[in-house]
Amino acid sequence: MRRRYVQIDGRLIEVSPDYQPPKHEAPLVFGDLPSYRSPVNGQWIDGRVARREDLKRTGCRPWEGLEQERKEAARQERYAHERLDASLTTAAGEALYQLPPSKREILTGRK
Secondary structure, eight states: OOOEEEEETTEEEEEOTTOOOOOOOOOOOOOOOOOEEOTTTOOEEOSHHHHHHHHHHHTOOOOOOHHHHHHHHHHHHHHHHHHHHHHHHHHHHHHHHHSOHHHHHHHHSOO
Protein backbone atom coordinates (compact mmCIF):
# COMPACT_ATOMS: atom_id res chain seq x y z
CA MET A 1 0.00 0.00 0.00
CA ARG A 2 1.25 3.42 -0.92
CA ARG A 3 1.94 5.87 1.92
CA ARG A 4 0.77 9.45 1.84
CA TYR A 5 2.31 12.43 3.64
CA VAL A 6 1.39 16.08 4.17
CA GLN A 7 3.60 18.85 5.40
CA ILE A 8 2.34 20.67 8.47
CA ASP A 9 4.52 23.28 10.16
CA GLY A 10 7.56 22.08 8.23
CA ARG A 11 7.18 18.41 9.27
CA LEU A 12 5.97 15.51 7.13
CA ILE A 13 3.09 13.65 8.69
CA GLU A 14 1.69 10.38 7.38
CA VAL A 15 -2.03 10.49 6.64
CA SER A 16 -4.63 8.00 5.48
CA PRO A 17 -5.41 7.65 1.75
CA ASP A 18 -8.80 9.32 2.18
CA TYR A 19 -7.39 12.37 4.01
CA GLN A 20 -8.86 15.69 2.89
CA PRO A 21 -6.96 18.82 3.85
CA PRO A 22 -8.96 21.44 5.74
CA LYS A 23 -10.41 24.12 3.51
CA HIS A 24 -9.09 27.58 4.17
CA GLU A 25 -11.60 30.30 3.46
CA ALA A 26 -9.69 33.06 1.76
CA PRO A 27 -11.19 36.54 1.77
CA LEU A 28 -13.25 37.36 -1.27
CA VAL A 29 -11.87 40.42 -3.03
CA PHE A 30 -13.72 42.40 -5.68
CA GLY A 31 -12.00 44.79 -8.00
CA ASP A 32 -13.14 48.39 -8.12
CA LEU A 33 -15.68 49.60 -10.66
CA PRO A 34 -14.44 51.00 -13.95
CA SER A 35 -14.58 54.78 -14.24
CA TYR A 36 -17.51 56.38 -16.05
CA ARG A 37 -19.22 59.73 -16.55
CA SER A 38 -22.36 60.30 -14.47
CA PRO A 39 -25.45 60.35 -16.71
CA VAL A 40 -27.13 62.87 -14.38
CA ASN A 41 -24.57 65.65 -14.05
CA GLY A 42 -21.63 64.59 -16.27
CA GLN A 43 -19.09 64.34 -13.43
CA TRP A 44 -16.38 61.71 -13.66
CA ILE A 45 -17.10 58.77 -11.29
CA ASP A 46 -14.07 56.71 -10.31
CA GLY A 47 -14.79 53.72 -8.04
CA ARG A 48 -17.45 52.48 -5.65
CA VAL A 49 -17.12 55.27 -3.10
CA ALA A 50 -17.52 57.95 -5.78
CA ARG A 51 -20.53 56.06 -7.18
CA ARG A 52 -22.23 55.92 -3.77
CA GLU A 53 -21.58 59.63 -3.26
CA ASP A 54 -22.88 60.48 -6.74
CA LEU A 55 -26.07 58.46 -6.21
CA LYS A 56 -26.62 60.15 -2.86
CA ARG A 57 -25.85 63.65 -4.20
CA THR A 58 -28.16 63.30 -7.22
CA GLY A 59 -30.98 61.51 -5.38
CA CYS A 60 -30.68 58.43 -7.59
CA ARG A 61 -30.45 54.73 -6.87
CA PRO A 62 -28.88 51.77 -8.69
CA TRP A 63 -30.82 50.14 -11.54
CA GLU A 64 -32.31 46.84 -10.36
CA GLY A 65 -34.32 45.76 -13.38
CA LEU A 66 -37.64 46.84 -14.85
CA GLU A 67 -39.84 44.88 -12.43
CA GLN A 68 -38.10 46.36 -9.39
CA GLU A 69 -38.22 49.84 -10.94
CA ARG A 70 -41.99 49.53 -11.41
CA LYS A 71 -42.41 48.44 -7.78
CA GLU A 72 -40.32 51.39 -6.62
CA ALA A 73 -42.33 53.82 -8.79
CA ALA A 74 -45.58 52.48 -7.29
CA ARG A 75 -44.14 52.80 -3.78
CA GLN A 76 -43.04 56.39 -4.42
CA GLU A 77 -46.49 57.21 -5.81
CA ARG A 78 -48.13 55.83 -2.63
CA TYR A 79 -45.79 57.95 -0.50
CA ALA A 80 -46.63 61.04 -2.58
CA HIS A 81 -50.38 60.42 -2.08
CA GLU A 82 -49.88 59.93 1.67
CA ARG A 83 -47.86 63.17 1.94
CA LEU A 84 -50.49 65.06 -0.07
CA ASP A 85 -53.29 63.63 2.08
CA ALA A 86 -51.46 64.62 5.27
CA SER A 87 -50.82 68.16 4.04
CA LEU A 88 -54.47 68.57 2.95
CA THR A 89 -55.67 67.32 6.33
CA THR A 90 -53.38 69.80 8.09
CA ALA A 91 -54.49 72.67 5.83
CA ALA A 92 -58.18 71.84 6.36
CA GLY A 93 -57.71 71.70 10.13
CA GLU A 94 -55.86 75.03 10.16
CA ALA A 95 -58.54 76.64 7.98
CA LEU A 96 -61.30 75.31 10.25
CA TYR A 97 -59.69 76.74 13.38
CA GLN A 98 -59.17 80.13 11.71
CA LEU A 99 -62.93 80.49 11.33
CA PRO A 100 -64.89 82.35 14.00
CA PRO A 101 -66.36 80.00 16.64
CA SER A 102 -69.94 80.52 15.42
CA LYS A 103 -69.12 79.34 11.88
CA ARG A 104 -66.94 76.49 13.20
CA GLU A 105 -69.91 75.31 15.31
CA ILE A 106 -72.14 75.25 12.21
CA LEU A 107 -69.61 73.16 10.25
CA THR A 108 -68.70 70.69 13.00
CA GLY A 109 -71.92 70.59 15.03
CA ARG A 110 -69.83 71.09 18.21
CA LYS A 111 -69.09 74.06 20.36
